[in-house]
Amino acid sequence: MGQLMGFLNIERKNQKERSPLERVNDWxxxxxxMTEEGARKQAARCMDCGTPYCQxxxxxxxxxxxxxIxxxxxxxxxLVYRGLWKEAYERLAKTNNFPEFTSKACPAPCEGSCTAGFVSDPVSIKSIERAIIDRAFDEGWVVPKPPLRRTGKKVAVIGSGPAGLACADQLNKIGHQVTVFERSDRPGGLLMYGIPSMKIEKDVVDRRIRLLEEEGVTFKTGVDVGKDITAAELKKSFDAVVLCTGAVKHRELPIEGRDLQGIAPAxxxxxxxxxxxxxxxxxxxxLDACGKRVIVIGGGDTGEDCVATAIxxxxxxVVQFGKHGRLPDRRTEGNPWPEHxxxxxxxxxxEEAEELFGKDPREYYVETDKFTGDENGHVTGLTTGSFKKIEDGRAEQKKWDADLVLIAIGFRGAEDRLFGDFDIEKDPSGRVILADERSYQTxxxxxxxxxxxxxxxxxxVWAIEEGRKAAASVDLYLDGKHSLLKS
Structure with missing residues (x-):
């Protein structure tokens, strides 16, 4: 694979990023x-490992x-290293339904377990993946491929995020008639409305939806299943139903002052x-950060997207609170390769916040104690303690001014009403309980x-893998075949 010792002799490079001071002025x-030559050079760093932990x-x-996946x-x-771009796309599309999404929104756990990263820097896998799928669209290799025959079986997929789209795509490929129900006005789920355009521009999502429609997938938007159409009606009209609604019930912060205006879920x-x-x-x-002092509570990716949006x-x-400490600059003994x-x-x-405001917006070990507001019931600030106690065991107190507070402390699983209509149980974490984990059937x-x-x-990538595996199980349930089953 690639050049002998390429992972040591060639410097790792990722795709270029626009200047922070330029990009904050648009969406x-x-x-x-990455250029063709740049991608080929980076692909040359891939080594001939005995066990490719990246996959x-x-x-x-x-x-x-x-x-x-x-x-x-x-x-x-x-294949990229050898200049065989179409063949590279065909191998990529064999396992990944939507490389144009993963190459932009996935945190690339493949790179964290890359064998080259054990002794050097990992291969720029995510950048190469994007180069492949961009080339495929530019060259016209990504075209609608409707199934040659229809099985006569109908499947309803509830939710059009990555899991729902992958499930629909897989089932449609082998001839089942798939209808995707989406309660929002546009398909795509979090790809459309949850991820900012700086990561995935929305015409990229629309392009994939059009391809799926041309291949025979039907999308019904503005349909709130359980309200506009009942579970009983779906079960009567379809041979199988797949629930891919996501886990969008946000975690709350039930502290003093939470009912003040200007505090919103991320x-x-x-x-x-x-x-x-x-x-x-x-x-x-x-929900507008213009001219405001913004505080984001929660240290994850959603919180980071709020920071970029507010800018x-x-x-x-803008300040972002995290309950944990600053991560180390290098792996610790307790975090060995090939762990993430x-x-x-x-x-x-x-990077953008540093350029604009002169400092990293992240604060560590922060515990929010209460919100404070004005006589009109609008938030004006908050008081915090520290998860890291000082010597006498007390938590250090600090007051912060804020005009807009965004809560990004995670999600509590799937929403209740829809699953109540289907009479399906969830565990204490809000996840749907399956009768059989291997079959994905409730x-x-x-x-x-x-x-x-x-x-x-x-x-x-887990969402796409879930959608693909559920589709395989649905196909087995409907036709008794192993057309989509993976080993």
Whole structure:
């Protein structure tokens, strides 16, 4: 694979990023595509490992190691290195339904377990993946491929995020008639409304939806299953139903002052911003960061996206609270390869904040105690303690000014009402309980569940893998065949 000793002799490079001070003035994607020559050079760093850990896709120490959809990474790296781009796309598409999404929104656990990373820097897998799929669309290799025959079986997929789209795509490929129900006005789920355009521009999502429609998948938007159509009606009209609703019930922060105006869940804020950009809808004052002192509570990716969005809306300042400490600059003994590397990094939003405001917006070990407001019932600030106690055991107290507070402390699983209509149980974490984990079937015959609704909020690649596996089980249930089953 690649060049002998290439992983040592060739410096790792990722795709270029636009200047922070330039990109904060628009909502376009902040990363630029890698050149053909750049991608071939980076692919040359892929080594001929005996076991390519980049594609194993397992959970180690509560983190994802390798690619959950088992992308054939060494194979398409070698094809890129040799200039065989169409063949590289064909290998990529064999395991990944939507490389244009994963190459932009996935945190690349494949790179964290890359064997080259054990002795050097890992291969720039994510950048090469994007180069392949960009080339495929530019060359016209990605075209509708409707199935040659129809089985006569009908499947309803509830939810059009990555899991729902992958499930629908797989089932449609082998001839089942698939209808995707989406309660929002546009398909795509979090790809459309939850992820900012700086990561995935929305015409990229629309392009894939059009391809699926041309292949025969039907999308029904603005349909709230359980309200506009009942579970009984679906079971009567379809041979199987797959619940891919995501895990969008946000975690709350039930402390003093939570009912003040100007405090909002992160996903409400991101959705409002995306809708504003798509339809030029006016933003509610309490969901607009322009001229405001913004505090984001929660240290994860959703919180980071809130930071980047607030910057583009013209915030006066922005701070992000995390309950954990700063990550180390290098792996610790308790975080060995091939586990996902829990190390410090300055991602896109933090780089932008540093350029604009002169410092990284992240604060560590912060515990929010209460919100304070004015006589009109609007938030004006908050009081925090520290998860890290000082010598006498007390927590250090601090007051912060804020005009907009965004809560991004995670999700509590799938929403209740829909699953109550299907009479399906969830565990204490809000995840759908399956009768059989291998089959993805719930306790109700013919009703399946996949994605974040079953697994809990996680990575886009896990969602796609869940959708693919659920589709295989649905096909086996309908036709008794193993057409889609993976070993």
């Amino acid at each position: 376009n994607e902040y990363k630029e595509a 194993v896709g397992v959970t180690l120490n509560r983190g994802t190691s390798g690619c959950p 088992h992308n054939l990474i060494p194979e398409w790296n070698d 996903m409400d804020y991101l959705t409002a911003s995306n809708r504003h950009l798509l339809y030029n809808e006016p933003l509610e004052s309490d 583009r809306q013209g915030c006066k300042s 590397p829990n190390v410090f990094s300055v991602d896109y939003a933090y 306790s109700r015959e013919g009703i399946f569940a996949a994605g974040d609704a079953r697994r809990g909020a996680t990575l886009i």
